[in-house]
Amino acid sequence: MTAPTLHRETPAAAAAPRPPDPRWLLRLHRPALYVWAGLVAVLAVGLVWLWGPLTEAAADAWRQYGACADTGPCAYDQDAIVTYKSVYNYTTVPLIALPFLVAAWSGASLFGRELEQGTAHLAWTQGLSPARWLATKLAVPAVLVAAGTGLLVALHRLAWSAGDGRIDTAKSWYDSPTLHANGPTTVAFALTGLAGGALAGLLLRRTLPALILSLGLAAGVRFLAGLAMPHLWPAVTQVTGLEEGYRASGLTVDSGLVTSTGAHIADPGCGPVSSYSGCDAVYARLDATGFYTTYHPESHYWALQLATTALVLAVAAGLAVATFTLLKRTTATTRPTRERTAQEPTQEQAV
Amino acid sequence: MVEYRIDRHSGVATYVQIVQQTKQALRLGVLRPGDKLPTAREVVEATAINPNTVLKAYRELERDGLVEARRGLGTFVRRGLSTAPADSPLRSELGAWAVRAHEAGLDREDVAALFTAVLDEHFSTTADRPATATTADQPAPATTAGRPAPATTTDPQAPDPTPQGDPS
Amino acid sequence: MTVTDTALAASGLGKRFGRRGAWALRGCAFRLPAGRVCAVVGPNGAGKSTLLALAAGLLAPSEGTVTVLGTDPASARARVGYVAQDKPLYPQLTVAETLRMGADLNPGRWDAETAERIVSAGELDPGARIRTLSGGQRTRVALALALAKQPELLLLDEPMADLDPLARHELMGTLMARAAQYGTTIVMSSHVVAELEDSCDHLLLVGGGRVRLAGEIDDLLDAHTRVSATAPAPEGTGDTGLAPHTVVESRVTGRQLSALVRPSGPLPDGWRTAKPSLEELVLAYLRNPQAAPLTPAEPAEPAGRPADAEALA
Numbered sequence: 001m002t003a004p005t006l007h008r009e010t011p012a013a014a015a016a017p018r019p020p021d022p023r024w025l026l027r028l029h030r031p032a033l034y035v036w037a038g039l040v041a042v043l044a045v046g047l048v049w050l051w052g053p054l055t056e057a058a059a060d061a062w063r064q065y066g067a068c069a070d071t072g073p074c075a076y077d078q079d080a081i082v083t084y085k086s087v088y089n090y091t092t093v094p095l096i097a098l099p100f101l102v103a104a105w106s107g108a109s110l111f112g113r114e115l116e117q118g119t120a121h122l123a124w125t126q127g128l129s130p131a132r133w134l135a136t137k138l139a140v141p142a143v144l145v146a147a148g149t150g151l152l153v154a155l156h157r158l159a160w161s162a163g164d165g166r167i168d169t170a171k172s173w174y175d176s177p178t179l180h181a182n183g184p185t186t187v188a189f190a191l192t193g194l195a196g197g198a199l200a201g202l203l204l205r206r207t208l209p210a211l212i213l214s215l216g217l218a219a220g221v222r223f224l225a226g227l228a229m230p231h232l233w234p235a236v237t238q239v240t241g242l243e244e245g246y247r248a249s250g251l252t253v254d255s256g257l258v259t260s261t262g263a264h265i266a267d268p269g270c271g272p273v274s275s276y277s278g279c280d281a282v283y284a285r286l287d288a289t290g291f292y293t294t295y296h297p298e299s300h301y302w303a304l305q306l307a308t309t310a311l312v313l314a315v316a317a318g319l320a321v322a323t324f325t326l327l328k329r330t331t332a333t334t335r336p337t338r339e340r341t342a343q344e345p346t347q348e349q350a351v
Numbered sequence: 352m353v354e355y356r357i358d359r360h361s362g363v364a365t366y367v368q369i370v371q372q373t374k375q376a377l378r379l380g381v382l383r384p385g386d387k388l389p390t391a392r393e394v395v396e397a398t399a400i401n402p403n404t405v406l407k408a409y410r411e412l413e414r415d416g417l418v419e420a421r422r423g424l425g426t427f428v429r430r431g432l433s434t435a436p437a438d439s440p441l442r443s444e445l446g447a448w449a450v451r452a453h454e455a456g457l458d459r460e461d462v463a464a465l466f467t468a469v470l471d472e473h474f475s476t477t478a479d480r481p482a483t484a485t486t487a488d489q490p491a492p493a494t495t496a497g498r499p500a501p502a503t504t505t506d507p508q509a510p511d512p513t514p515q516g517d518p519s
Numbered sequence: 520m521t522v523t524d525t526a527l528a529a530s531g532l533g534k535r536f537g538r539r540g541a542w543a544l545r546g547c548a549f550r551l552p553a554g555r556v557c558a559v560v561g562p563n564g565a566g567k568s569t570l571l572a573l574a575a576g577l578l579a580p581s582e583g584t585v586t587v588l589g590t591d592p593a594s595a596r597a598r599v600g601y602v603a604q605d606k607p608l609y610p611q612l613t614v615a616e617t618l619r620m621g622a623d624l625n626p627g628r629w630d631a632e633t634a635e636r637i638v639s640a641g642e643l644d645p646g647a648r649i650r651t652l653s654g655g656q657r658t659r660v661a662l663a664l665a666l667a668k669q670p671e672l673l674l675l676d677e678p679m680a681d682l683d684p685l686a687r688h689e690l691m692g693t694l695m696a697r698a699a700q701y702g703t704t705i706v707m708s709s710h711v712v713a714e715l716e717d718s719c720d721h722l723l724l725v726g727g728g729r730v731r732l733a734g735e736i737d738d739l740l741d742a743h744t745r746v747s748a749t750a751p752a753p754e755g756t757g758d759t760g761l762a763p764h765t766v767v768e769s770r771v772t773g774r775q776l777s778a779l780v781r782p783s784g785p786l787p788d789g790w791r792t793a794k795p796s797l798e799e800l801v802l803a804y805l806r807n808p809q810a811a812p813l814t815p816a817e818p819a820e821p822a823g824r825p826a827d828a829e830a831l832a
Contacts, residue, residue, distance in 0.1 A: 021623040027616060028609055118607030121577050122661075125601035127625040127668060129593065332576035332592040359717055395695035399688050400717045401556050402699035 020128050022136050032105060033144070039098070040148040044155055046091045050084070051159035058084035059166040085169060091159075092171075095152050095181045099189035100218050102145055106197020107214025108207045110137060115205040130331045131324065134198065138320060141194055149187045157182045173298050174251040176226070183305035185225070188312035193218040195319035202326050217319070225312050230296060232307035237294045242283055245272035248293035251304065255295075257288040264292055352389060353382055357398045365400050369408035377417065377432035388418060388426040526672050526704035527551040527574055529730075531583030534569050542728050543569040547583065549723060549733035549814055551706065553671075556698055558715040558736075559708035560801055561725035567708040568604055570725060571674045574706070575601040588672055597628065600670030604677045604708075606661040610650035614643050617660055618667070625668040634667035640689060654681035662690060666697060673697070675707040679714055691718055712798045722797070724804055731804045733814040736797060742813065743767065743800055747777040748790045767810040768803040779803045781813065 026033060057080035068074035114120040124130050160182055163170040171178040180186050196217035200210040230253045238248045239258055246255060256267045265286065270279035296304060353376040355369050363371070376382040391405040409426050412418045420426045452462050532547035544566040551557050559567045572578045573585050576592030576599075587595040608617055618638065622629040638645070641659040649657065658681045665673060673694070679687045695718060697703045706723075709715050722739055724732035732739055746761075761769055761778055764786070769778035779795055786792060795803070804810055 020626060024620045024623040027620065027623075028612065031611070117610075118603055118605055119609050121572075121575075121601075121603050122607050122609075122664070123624065124577055125575050125596070125599065126621060126664060127597050127628065129596055330579060332573070332579050334591055334593040357717070365717055390699070392696045392699040395699050396692040399691035399695055401720045402695055403556075403720050404717075405699075 020132070020136075022140055025136055025140050029110070029141075032109060036144060036148060039094075039101075040152060043091055043094060043152050046087060047152065047155035047159050050087050050091060051155065051162050054080070054084045054087055055159065055162045055167070058163065062166065062168050065168075081167075081169065084163070084167065088159075088163075088171070092156065092177050092181045095149075095156060096177050096186060098149055098152070099186060099193045099222070100215060101193075102141075102190045103193030103197050103214045103218035104211050106141070106194045107200040108197075108211035110141065110194075111198050111201020112204065112207040112210030112214075113201075115201055116207050124331065130327050131333075134324060134327055138194065138198060138323075142191055145190045145194055146187055149190045150184070153181060153183060153186050172249070173301060174296070179251070183301075184309040185229075185305060185312060188309045188316065189218070189222055189225070192221050192312055192316040192319065195316045195323065196221070198323045199319050199326070202323055202330075221312060221315055225308055225315075228311065229304055229308045232311065233296065233300055233303045235294045235296050235300075237292055239290050239292045241290050242273045242279075242288065244291070246291050246293055248295045248297075250298060251296040251300070253294040253296070255291065255293045257283070257286060258290045258292045259287045260289050261287075267291070352387070354389075355394055355398055357400055366404045366408040366411065369394070369405060370411050373408070373412055373417070374432055377428065380431070382428050382431070384428050384430055386428045387424075388428070390425060524553050525550055525586070526553040526555065526588060527557075527706065528586045529570075529573075529583065530586075532570075532573065532580055532585050533582040534566075534573055534578060535581050542581075544573070544725075544728045545582075547730050549730055551704065551721060551723075553588075553704050554698070554702045555704055555721040555735075556695070556719045557704070557706045557721035557723060558712070558719035559706060559723045559725060560712055560715070561708075561710065561731075562805060563710055565725045566728045567710075567725050568676050570723075571601070571676045571706065571708060572603075574672075575599060575674050577601070595672070597625070597668075598671045600665035600668055600673045602658075602661045602665045602675045602678055604680075606654070606657045606681070608649045608657055608660055608664075611648065613646050613648055614638060614652075614660055615645035617649060618645075618663065621664045621667055628668050630667045630669050633669075634663040637663040637666060637690075637693060640693075641686065655683055655686055658682055659686065659690065662693075666693070669701075671701075671703060673703055673705045675705065677709055678707055679709065687714075694718070712801050716797050722801075724801055726805055727808055729812065730814050731810070731812045732800070739813065740794055740797065740800065742781050743779060743795050744782050744786065745777070745779050745793045745795045745799070746786060746790045747775065748787075749774055749776075765811055768807045 057077060061077040061080040064076035065074060068076065114123075120130075120133070123133050128136075160170070160173075160178060164173070173179065173182070180189070193214065197210070197214040200213035200217065204210045204213060230251055235253045240247045248255075254264075257265050259265060265288070268282055268286070270282050273279050273283065353373060355372050357365055357368055359365075361368065373382065373388070382388075388409065391402045391409070394400070394405045395402045409418065409420070413420060413426075417429060417432070418426050419429050449462065452465070457465070528550040529547045533542055533545040535542045535545075547570065559570065561567050569578065573580055574587055574592060576587070576596055585592060588598055589595075592599070609620070612620065618631070618634045621634060622631060637659060641656060643652070643656055643659065649660065652660070658678065662675075662678065665675070675694075678694075679691065682690060694705055694707075698705055707715060707719070720736055722732055722734065722736050723730060761776075761780060764783050765781035767779040767781065769776065769780075779799070780786075
């Protein structure tokens with residue numbers, strides 16, 4: 001039995017300040033981890049399949065189709081083309097939906113439920129300060145989310161590039177789902193979903209409302225980023241004659257008619273003059289001399305991707321900062337300076 | 352080793368119960384000089400009472416010279432109260448008297464009343480101080496205590512309550 | 520002997536939820552010396568949980584300060600154990616996984632043996648999911664988590680509410696043993712006074728968001744007297760003779776006056792006096808919200824008592 005005095009046995013005799021092991025978080029969300037790993041694996045397998053065999057088969061089919069004579073029956077592998085298209089859609093759409101999944105999980109499971117059930121309080125009184133709790137809950141999933149979505153967008157870009165120009169029905173680079181599935185914006189959206197979920201969870205402290213707000217935030221960021229994207233890099237303007245119609249191919253910012261003074265006016269929608277004879281009179285009345293298109297050619301792809309990614313990541317950082325601020329205001333934080341330094345020697349002696 | 356049983360409805364302060372049960376064990380020879388009392392930890396683990404209550408009782412026993420605390424070792428019995436150990440002639444005489452009382456048709460309460468009356472006649476009621484002192488831990492209304500209630504809280508024989516409850 | 524001899528202290532402490540919300544707690548001032556077992560008593564909604572959450576650093580005070588183990592609650596976090604009223608645990612984890620989480624979160628402080636002993640005393644299957652446990656079993660796991668981090672201060676919000684009498688006695692014994700062996704300061708709330716009477720030596724009575732009584736239970740009981748007197752005053756004058764003393768509660772039935780007072784001098788001869796029980800004291804204050812609070816900020820205490828330490832060993 002024990003010690004001669006009440007206080008001689010100090011409980012924390014062996015206390016050595018070590019940071020808590022972040023594995024607790026992985027253990028806690030093991031099902032989510034498995035689901036995430038499974039989703040990434042399935043999509044990755046699909047994309048690799050698309051990239052290799054399906055692209056080759058579909059490209060072959062299109063070559064056969066192109067070689068067909070204009071008349072008579074044409075033998076080509078239609079199934080390969082259909083399969084390519086299906087698998088392309090079945091991989092692209094889930095990939096761009098992943099950020100919403102992350103947002104829903106973050107708002108509901110990672111944060112909302114913890115505050116609703118009070119288990120956050122358990123963590124905060126188990127040697128984990130609220131700030132460290134939040135930092136761990138953001139950092140560990142952020143790494144896994146970034147790694148998963150990063151891998152998938154890279155594979156998607158490879159698969160899309162392999163078919164580009166070889167498959168007639170392949171999506172253009174500026175097709176909205178393809179544009180985001182091909183680049184880092186999807187990674188940034190997913191990280192924003194994670195941060196938005198944290199804010200929603202801490203703000204509402206309820207699972208379902210946090211899920212809804214988190215999804216709303218993710219959708220809002222996605223929508224606004226889509227609106228902003230074409231304006232984040234200087235676009236080029238192409239002017240074409242009234243006979244030619246619009247010729248530019250890329251991410252369009254604006255288009256319409258050019259007048260003789262060079263002013264840009266709205267296009268009444270008549271089309272090139274060759275298409276309908278009445279258009280001549282319309283254009284003459286409007287003093288139109290040609291069509292203009294303000295757009296991003298494919299050469300702007302990386303500039304647009306990176307600028308949008310930076311913008312969305314800034315939003316994610318803003319959401320994270322707001323979450324930390326909220327947490328700091330609601331829970332006790334260390335009192336600065338004087339009092340603490342005065343106490344430190346005391347603690348050492350006590351331990 | 353003595354085991355304490357705390358009766359929270361007895362109206363007797365918890366620390367007094369420990370003192371009384373220790374003295375009883377000393378009288379009956381269950382505890383003998385040199386025996387070790389259970390540690391406060393052991394007592395409170397079994398009884399769920401406050402550790403300072405045990406300390407207070409042990410202090411009381413120490414003040415009476417019955418036990419002594421040895422630093423780092425524990426609390427030990429210094430002297431017994433075994434004027435009438437379990438196998439003494441006095442006890443067997445009392446036993447024989449009880450048998451006779453039973454044969455005479457007295458029931459348990461009659462015997463108790465008779466015994467208490469004789470006890471009161473021959474022993475002063477304030478001899479056993481803790482039994483009648485103001486009970487600081489668990490004071491009970493005088494009506495339920497079954498013993499004379501202290502007239503005021505300034506009973507000179509009441510144990511000093513202030514140092515109670517500081518283990519530091 | 521720890522250097523910091525105050526386990527918990529508050530000064531002007533107040534908390535309200537929302538900028539315009541009602542005050543859950545206000546003007547709280549008390550000091551709890553280290554090594555005490557303190558009962559926080561009061562009706563439901565009195566502010567007990569708020570007070571404990573403030574001390575645990577889960578809430579930031581709206582005004583005033585709370586000092587825990589000589590520092591602020593956030594800095595003391597590693598040295599404080601806390602069990603919330605609803606005993607939150609992760610339902611998807613097993614008992615064993617929950618304890619392992621405790622070990623992960625408290626590196627260098629975790630006492631796995633203590634945790635396992637408390638859990639196995641309840642004959643809990645380590646592989647059982649938390650969501651399948653009863654309220655009492657959850658309490659046991661929550662207490663195991665709080666105790667195994669070897670806190671110097673243990674804050675327990677209604678710890679015994681879900682327990683059957685047997686488990687209540689056993690776990691209270693475990694807590695008391697902790698206090699005896701390590702001098703752990705324990706603060707437990709309850710709305711049932713009798714539940715804590717034998718185990719606690721210090722009292723914080725919270726009512727209406729304020730601290731009504733604070734101090735050593737013995738001192739508080741000594742400071743109060745139950746008096747009863749016959750025909751205290753001529754009919755109609757209303758002079759009961761209680762005036763010089765602080766009256767907590769008084770009642771005149773016919774010619775019989777009975778009251779609970781804090782005497783500020785000798786009481787008249789002929790008055791019958793008795794010491795109140797803890798429950799009587801608490802009830803009298805709760806029935807009479809206007810009674811002046813008694814919260815000595817600096818209760819007198821002797822510096823140290825070596826004899827006690829020896830008795831423990």
